[in-house]
Amino acid sequence: MISMVLVALDIATAIYSAIFGDYPEITLFDATSYRIIYIHVPLAWNMYIAFTLTFAFSLAYLMKENVKYDTIAFCSAVLGILYGLGAIVSGMLWANEVWGSYWSWDPRQTSTLTALLAYIGYMALRTSIPDVEKARSVSAIFGISAYITIPLSYISAVMFRSLHRQLIYQPLSFESHLLLALRVVTSFVLFLFILRIYYRNAIEEVK
């Protein structure tokens, strides 16, 4: 019940911010495209958090060999891939208006795509090993090593000459920051609830 309320609340904030959210005054292109920030940023943050959980619980699984940790790592990776796909597609739609093309091999675009491919590889690897115990250990090792792509994706916009840096020069208003913070928080709380439901169903299946 509470999860349904959270879904409704999250969708309501998404609709409100996308339709009424504040955006900076820019005349070079359609400035309303900046409203995608309220969709794109929560998705990207959820992806980062999901893959961080996969990393942490993969490490915990290798240390304690508890199936529960492996299940959380797996569920988190599935959700991370879906959120990551959303982040990339919404980013492309925004880039089409602001940067002039959907895909420009921007460092962050490229590194995020690499991260996503790495975790799709995690799923492929996991399902390709018939021995369940071995699949768990191997995918845990992969889950840890694939994590290198996440900090790389995060810092790539600052480390390299990235188109993402232009956001620094277009400061958003205080109201925008508040709305963005609200969106990130509601979206994150919903993510945790979804992960909890997913984990419960998955662990039942393992038992």
Next chain:
Amino acid sequence: MYWGVYLSLIIYIAIVITTFLIARRGFITHE
């Protein structure tokens, strides 16, 4: 308003509902 905002919103809502359904019904299995 830029059409991409509406499309992003639709994609976001689709992702939220999809992840919720996957979690509840277990469409993607563990093993």
